Amino acid sequence: MFVLELTYTADLESIDAVLAQHIEWLDAHYAAGTFLASGRKVPRDGGVILAVGEDRALIEALVATDPFVRAGLTEYRVTEFLATTTAEVLAAHRRQLPA
Template identity: 80%
Template sequence: MFILELTYTAELERIDEALAQHVRWLESHYAAGTFLASGRKVPRDGGVILAVGQDRAEIEALVATDPFVRLGLTRYRVTEFLATVTAPALEAYRQQLAA
């Protein structure tokens, strides 16, 4: 599982101008089953996405397709972790430690 942390590198006015494109991008990855949750950080200086994927390279390639990235409006920090404990609603995403 991955935590994708966005940090805006542009003014909020430019972020808001590209927001509809970013939301369409998010929706496509929710439909594909890659994204589980997302939202703005407080204060509004970026966002966070909870994602699933095969490996870090796949997720980093996906991040590069975000309109915010292509337009130079944000940078991402990708953190991979093993979700060994989950709420019941996320049980399908529970992971096991390697033996």
């Protein structure tokens, strides 16, 4: 599982100009089953996405396709973690610690 943390590198006017494209991008990855949750940070200086995947390189490649990134408006911090304990709704994403 991955925590994708966005930090805006541009003003909110520039962010808002690309927001509809970013939301379409999010929707496509929700439909594909890659994204589980997302939203704005408070204060509004970026956002957070909870994503699933087995390959960090694929997640990093996916991040590079975000319209915010392509427009040079944000930077991402990708944090991978093993979700060993979850709410029941996320049980399918639980992982065992390596031996």
